[in-house]
Amino acid sequence: MDMSMKAYTGTSRYHDNLKAHCLSAAEGIRLECCGGGASSPPPAKAEQTEHASSMDRLSYCCGEPLAQLLRRQAEILLSLYDDDQQGQQQQQQQQQQIQEENRDEKQKLLLVKRLDDLMSMAYSKFYAYLFKDLPVGWRQLYTDAAILKFAVLFLSRSSRSPGVGDDEMRRGRRWIDETFTLLEGVWGTASDDSVGENEDSNHERPVKKMRLSNNSRGSRWQDTPSFSTTELFTAPVKYPVRRTGTIPLDEFQAHMARPPSKGWGSEPLVISGMVDEWPARTTHPWAKPAYLLSRTFGGRRLVPVEIGRSYVDEGWGQKIIPFGYFLREYIDNLSTSSDKQSIAYLAQHQLLTQLPGLRNDLLIPDLCYTVPPKHPTDPTQDQAELDSPQLNAWFGPPGTITPLHTDPYHNLLVQVVGRKYVRLYAPGETASMRPRGKEGGVEMGNTSLVDVGVIEGWDLPPPESESSSNEGCWEEEFRKVPYLDCILEPGDTLYIPIGWWHYVRGLSVSFSVSFWWN
Amino acid sequence: MELYASGFNAWNQLHFDHHSNTASPPPEKTEPDDIHAFTCVLRDEVIDHVRPFLSYTLVNSRPMGLRSAGMIPKGREEAALRIRTAGDDEIPTNFVEASNGIVVAYDNATNSITQHPSIHDPISNTDNKTSFSLPQGQAITQLVSYSTGFAALSTSGQVYTWGAADERYAACLGREVDPQNPATVPSHVPDLADLPTGPTRKLSAGGYTLAALTAGNDLYIWGQPSPASASKSSPTILADYLTDRPTPVDINNKDIADIAIGDDHLLALTTDNELYVVGDNSSGQLGFPPDTKSFIGEWTLVHIPGVEQGGKSIAAVVAGPRNSFVIVRSNDTYRFGRKEKVNKSLN
Numbered sequence: 001m002d003m004s005m006k007a008y009t010g011t012s013r014y015h016d017n018l019k020a021h022c023l024s025a026a027e028g029i030r031l032e033c034c035g036g037g038a039s040s041p042p043p044a045k046a047e048q049t050e051h052a053s054s055m056d057r058l059s060y061c062c063g064e065p066l067a068q069l070l071r072r073q074a075e076i077l078l079s080l081y082d083d084d085q086q087g088q089q090q091q092q093q094q095q096q097q098i099q100e101e102n103r104d105e106k107q108k109l110l111l112v113k114r115l116d117d118l119m120s121m122a123y124s125k126f127y128a129y130l131f132k133d134l135p136v137g138w139r140q141l142y143t144d145a146a147i148l149k150f151a152v153l154f155l156s157r158s159s160r161s162p163g164v165g166d167d168e169m170r171r172g173r174r175w176i177d178e179t180f181t182l183l184e185g186v187w188g189t190a191s192d193d194s195v196g197e198n199e200d201s202n203h204e205r206p207v208k209k210m211r212l213s214n215n216s217r218g219s220r221w222q223d224t225p226s227f228s229t230t231e232l233f234t235a236p237v238k239y240p241v242r243r244t245g246t247i248p249l250d251e252f253q254a255h256m257a258r259p260p261s262k263g264w265g266s267e268p269l270v271i272s273g274m275v276d277e278w279p280a281r282t283t284h285p286w287a288k289p290a291y292l293l294s295r296t297f298g299g300r301r302l303v304p305v306e307i308g309r310s311y312v313d314e315g316w317g318q319k320i321i322p323f324g325y326f327l328r329e330y331i332d333n334l335s336t337s338s339d340k341q342s343i344a345y346l347a348q349h350q351l352l353t354q355l356p357g358l359r360n361d362l363l364i365p366d367l368c369y370t371v372p373p374k375h376p377t378d379p380t381q382d383q384a385e386l387d388s389p390q391l392n393a394w395f396g397p398p399g400t401i402t403p404l405h406t407d408p409y410h411n412l413l414v415q416v417v418g419r420k421y422v423r424l425y426a427p428g429e430t431a432s433m434r435p436r437g438k439e440g441g442v443e444m445g446n447t448s449l450v451d452v453g454v455i456e457g458w459d460l461p462p463p464e465s466e467s468s469s470n471e472g473c474w475e476e477e478f479r480k481v482p483y484l485d486c487i488l489e490p491g492d493t494l495y496i497p498i499g500w501w502h503y504v505r506g507l508s509v510s511f512s513v514s515f516w517w518n
Numbered sequence: 519m520e521l522y523a524s525g526f527n528a529w530n531q532l533h534f535d536h537h538s539n540t541a542s543p544p545p546e547k548t549e550p551d552d553i554h555a556f557t558c559v560l561r562d563e564v565i566d567h568v569r570p571f572l573s574y575t576l577v578n579s580r581p582m583g584l585r586s587a588g589m590i591p592k593g594r595e596e597a598a599l600r601i602r603t604a605g606d607d608e609i610p611t612n613f614v615e616a617s618n619g620i621v622v623a624y625d626n627a628t629n630s631i632t633q634h635p636s637i638h639d640p641i642s643n644t645d646n647k648t649s650f651s652l653p654q655g656q657a658i659t660q661l662v663s664y665s666t667g668f669a670a671l672s673t674s675g676q677v678y679t680w681g682a683a684d685e686r687y688a689a690c691l692g693r694e695v696d697p698q699n700p701a702t703v704p705s706h707v708p709d710l711a712d713l714p715t716g717p718t719r720k721l722s723a724g725g726y727t728l729a730a731l732t733a734g735n736d737l738y739i740w741g742q743p744s745p746a747s748a749s750k751s752s753p754t755i756l757a758d759y760l761t762d763r764p765t766p767v768d769i770n771n772k773d774i775a776d777i778a779i780g781d782d783h784l785l786a787l788t789t790d791n792e793l794y795v796v797g798d799n800s801s802g803q804l805g806f807p808p809d810t811k812s813f814i815g816e817w818t819l820v821h822i823p824g825v826e827q828g829g830k831s832i833a834a835v836v837a838g839p840r841n842s843f844v845i846v847r848s849n850d851t852y853r854f855g856r857k858e859k860v861n862k863s864l865n
Contacts, residue, residue, distance in 0.1 A: 065573035124746040128617035441685030
């Protein structure tokens with residue numbers, strides 16, 4: 001081994017890599033936002049073509065001034081922290097140094113302010129546009145400014161270290177994932193497991209140790225506590241969905257193509273045993289808080305949660321909080337405080353894109369590679385074909401409710417941890433589902449006005465509900481509409497065909513993953 | 519007259535080159551800092567139009583003519599000239615742009631408001647345009663935009679509001695939404711008719727806040743807090759006023775001469791020449807250093823030494839998205855009876 005490698009021990013290797021990672025992001029931004037100003041020479045031709053498209057996008061969406069402002073911040077960052085660019089400054093006379101440090105500090109403060117400005121300008125656009133109309137450039141501007149801000153905060157705390165390579169890397173999700181891996185290394189909190197995720201590629205580790213850690217893997221989380229299985233209320237199942245064991249691809253394809261009656265589309269199905277081999281159910285147990293914390297930077301990673309019982313309730317809102325706080329305050333403290341504060345639900349979030357460490361704990365079901373039928377009654381619901389199944393995570397305490405609604409895709413809902421009650425109404429019953437209209441300018445037509453829990457007497461109606469006498473009328477009618485229901489046990493998978501209305505209720509602490517496909 | 523300014527200056531939009539008509543380019547590789555106190559940025563005999571945009575400022579003054587500062591996006595002014603349908607002003611005032619890029623322009627020849635999906639939308643492309651005609655005899659004297667919509671003031675003091683192809687944030691409309699008065703079509707605000715101190719003479723809007731100033735100098739405000747800054751919202755006096763109905767605002771019992779609203783800040787000028795500010799000060803837009811006061815929750819009096827000591831008075835207030843402008847006249851000028859048109863109306 002090269003002697004100089006000895007310096008790269010412990011956290012300093014991560015430190016240098018993270019520094020290089022930050023500088024390469026700033027360099028990428030500088031090159032991409034090359035238009036608009038005269039302060040830097042035009043890039044070489046090769047660079048121009050490589051970066052032109054995303055620069056154009058930023059300039060086009062957000063305007064030349066914002067693209068230029070972003071580029072200027074990248075340049076200032078590089079002039080402050082890139083050792084190559086700093087060489088000349090350091091050769092200057094000593095007496096100027098104190099003055100220079102003051103100037104650098106001032107520059108750094110203004111740099112952070114400008115990055116905050118850019119982020120807040122982009123952020124306000126997320127609200128000014130309907131999300132579907134938001135030009136992607138505003139998201140790029142926000143992401144790039146946030147990445148630069150992280151880079152400034154990290155680099156300004158780090159001690160000077162030797163020069164770095166400048167490999168080109170596109171920013172965004174990949175940049176951020178790598179940053180977190182390196183940051184965990186810098187912090188020294190990385191478990192062997194989470195940093196060396198690709199253990200086979202980690203040549204430095206002695207083979208013997210590797211085998212040892214592999215052997216102990218199964219037991220590693222075994223002694224840590226699991227989530228409580230307590231259920232505050234267990235909904236009764238009346239018209240159970242058909243159940244089956246693992247089902248071959250061709251049989252499933254045939255099942256989907258065989259609607260039991262007109263207007264039903266294909267029939268829902270509970271499949272057991274399909275996910276028994278998932279690491280999430282075996283060696284990387286999602287049922288263990290300690291494991292989930294180890295995958296979320298010790299619980300520091302931020303996740304979006306919905307606060308409130310159901311997204312149609314008054315006072316419902318969304319918050320971004322640390323994963324560990326979510327676990328502590330909303331999932332794991334049911335025994336300690338029974339006073340029903342607000343419920344928080346990590347719902348319909350692409351958690352597994354955000355945390356690739358968890359993504360590796362599951363396998364895309366083969367069943368998602370079938371060709372499912374179109375919407376049985378309403379072709380306008382059919383969406384453009386997805387390139388790959390869309391994954392969403394659903395993680396919450398007992399009592400979370402997803403109100404009666406339909407999805408624009410076929411859905412495999414996999415129950416990983418805990419139990420959930422699901423009730424399903426066929427697409428042909430849409431007229432009886434009392435779909436909402438536009439509410440506050442937001443299309444809510446896929447969601448029903450009916451609260452199944454209230455109709456069944458499981459929940460109290462909201463205090464100010466206008467329960468006049470003619471309201472009873474539709475309630476009686478609604479109770480007559482045929483439905484299917486089931487309780488999903490850990491390891492169960494529910495197939496929800498496109499167009500089926502479904503109401504989902506967490507019974508215990510529950511962690512599910514849904515796969516949308518078409 | 520003098521122009522004082524404070525706040526956001528990332529493109530040097532508060533720095534006017536005193537010797538030429540062109541905007542000064544930013545010096546190489548140094549980031550222009552914000553200005554954290556109201557500072558004199560321009561002098562001329564008469565300053566009568568100030569139009570601040572995110573990255574640049576246009577000022578019409580005499581005898582020097584049109585001045586600009588900051589960075590004007592390429593093609594933007596040409597597009598603006600193309601989209602405006604009438605008026606010989608050097609600074610086109612008969613069109614405004616919402617934060618979602620939608621633009622409206624008023625054509626007083628046909629007495630209609632035309633809505634374009636973007637300032638760069640070709641003027642000839644009629645497919646994307648929407649036109650609204652106004653009732654007979656109701657010419658528009660002022661157009662303003664907020665984040666996701668517009669408000670217009672007519673010659674008779676009627677106020678119309680509508681969302682720019684967006685039914686969300688209904689509080690900003692200040693009126694009921696029903697099938698006869700849809701959110702996305704200009705409809706009048708009944709609460710602003712028959713007010714005790716006369717009809718509305720001026721509108722102002724920014725972010726998600728709108729205001730109307732009456733002939734008798736009363737101020738009415740409506741709208742909602744910015745959804746984008748909800749997480750860092752500090753308690754503000756505005757929370758009391760900001761509802762879906764125009765609500766009278768009291769500032770120390772004073773009559774209000776002028777009002778200006780930025781993305782998240784407000785400036786009010788009283789008839790006894792006091793300047794009150796409230797809201798976001800993170801760029802120094804309220805004239806205070808942001809490191810001591812990044813947000814001001816209550817109407818706060820601002821002293822501008824240059825104005826108070828010089829025996830001058832404030833003629834008007836103007837708000838950019840993140841900065842503020844105060845047009846100042848010396849009282850001599852005032853005594854000689856030269857009347858400046860400030861924030862001149864459209865026709």
